[in-house]
Amino acid sequence: MTAKLDAIFAALADPTRRAILAMLLEDDMAVTDVAEPFAMSLAAISKHLAVLERAGLIAQEKRGRLKWCKLDPVALQTPSVWMQGFGQFDPVNLDDFERFLAAEISGVSSDADLVNEGD
Amino acid sequence: MTAKLDAIFAALADPTRRAILAMLLEDDMAVTDVAEPFAMSLAAISKHLAVLERAGLIAQEKRGRLKWCKLDPVALQTPSVWMQGFGQFDPVNLDDFERFLAAEISGVSSDADLVNEGD
DNA sequence: TTCTTATTCAACCTTTTGGTTAAGAATACG
DNA sequence: CGTATTCTTAACCAAAAGGTTGAATAAGAA
Numbered sequence: 001m002t003a004k005l006d007a008i009f010a011a012l013a014d015p016t017r018r019a020i021l022a023m024l025l026e027d028d029m030a031v032t033d034v035a036e037p038f039a040m041s042l043a044a045i046s047k048h049l050a051v052l053e054r055a056g057l058i059a060q061e062k063r064g065r066l067k068w069c070k071l072d073p074v075a076l077q078t079p080s081v082w083m084q085g086f087g088q089f090d091p092v093n094l095d096d097f098e099r100f101l102a103a104e105i106s107g108v109s110s111d112a113d114l115v116n117e118g119d
Numbered sequence: 120m121t122a123k124l125d126a127i128f129a130a131l132a133d134p135t136r137r138a139i140l141a142m143l144l145e146d147d148m149a150v151t152d153v154a155e156p157f158a159m160s161l162a163a164i165s166k167h168l169a170v171l172e173r174a175g176l177i178a179q180e181k182r183g184r185l186k187w188c189k190l191d192p193v194a195l196q197t198p199s200v201w202m203q204g205f206g207q208f209d210p211v212n213l214d215d216f217e218r219f220l221a222a223e224i225s226g227v228s229s230d231a232d233l234v235n236e237g238d
Numbered sequence: 239t240t241c242t243t244a245t246t247c248a249a250c251c252t253t254t255t256g257g258t259t260a261a262g263a264a265t266a267c268g
Numbered sequence: 269c270g271t272a273t274t275c276t277t278a279a280c281c282a283a284a285a286g287g288t289t290g291a292a293t294a295a296g297a298a
Contacts, residue, residue, distance in 0.1 A: 003134075006132055006134060009129075010132035010285095012124075012198075013125055014286085016286095018124065030245095031246095032244060040286090040288090041288065042244085042246090043245085043287085043289085043290095044287055046245065047246095047285095047286075047287085048286090051285095064244095064295065064296070065245080065295045066245090066295095067245065067246095076202045076205050079131075079202060082137075083131075083198060083199045083202065086140065133255090149274080150274075150276095160257075160258065161274085161276095162257085162258080162275085163256070165275065166255095183265065183266070184264065184266060184273065185265095185275090186274075186275065186276095240297100240298085241297080242296085243294100244293100245293080245294080245295105246291105246292080246294100247290100247291085248289100248290090249289090250288080252288100253284105255282100255283085255284070256281105256282095257280105257283100258279100258281075258282105259280085260278085261276105261277085261278080262276080262278090263274100263276080263277090264273100264275085265274080265275105268269100
């Protein structure tokens with residue numbers, strides 16, 4: 001569970017990847033079209049897309065020689081609950097947040113192997 | 120603006136730091152007490168706290184020889200709006216989200232110096 | 239088949255990250 | 269004063285992140 005949060009937050013920490021997500025919010029896109037506005041190589045964008053896919057934030061489906069990238073916003077539900085629990089900005093399912101907190105803290109107090117617990 | 124999001128998401132991407140935030144949600148703590156449950160050096164925790172402070176997620180105030188760490192959940196409002204806008208899970212201020220999107224995407228389409236725009 | 243387009247992979251490089259230990263600096267205590 | 273205690277800094281290290289270029293793969297087009 002915390003490993004999933006690791007991947008999602010790390011994926012969101014890069015402005016290029018957030019920009020890609022914003023683009024995909026408007027429409028599904030092929031890799032080359034995703035890369036077009038950016039001042040970096042296609043290979044770099046391909047890596048960014050792989051990071052986003054590993055985090056579950058997008059899905060990629062190959063059709064013909066194009067690979068379509070599609071936003072998967074459901075993956076954001078997990079960190080959204082986490083953050084809202086902290087901020088209490090909006091109505092949020094407190095039970096969900098309690099479970100998150102418990103999982104995170106239990107990971108802590110086990111003392112040994114704190115950081116590298118398996119998912 | 121995006122630089123702030125970079126820092127916040129990067130700070131949240133580490134499970135140790137999220138665990139620290141969870142601990143601080145219950146009460147303010149001095150650095151040594153924050154470090155106590157973790158299987159790593161005090162210096163490492165000190166660095167983690169510095170990352171959290173740079174991201175605006177906590178504030179640290181020295182009183183006597185103790186340095187108190189205090190959660191600042193307001194910093195989470197920014198990424199929370201960002202994420203909710205994508206997920207549309209809960210009622211969210213869509214105007215706020217539109218502004219975020221515009222800022223992120225305008226950063227994109229400027230083509231040159233895409234990633235390293237100043238804050 | 240040959241050519242072009244779309245995408246990834248491999249190798250490499252530099253910077254950042256997350257940790258260590260050891261040495262400071264600042265503050266309280268006896 | 270001298271001595272703990274609290275916390276940060278400095279120097280170092282290994283691994284990961286983010287980029288590059290060039291070659292490889294896959295699939296449509298001619």
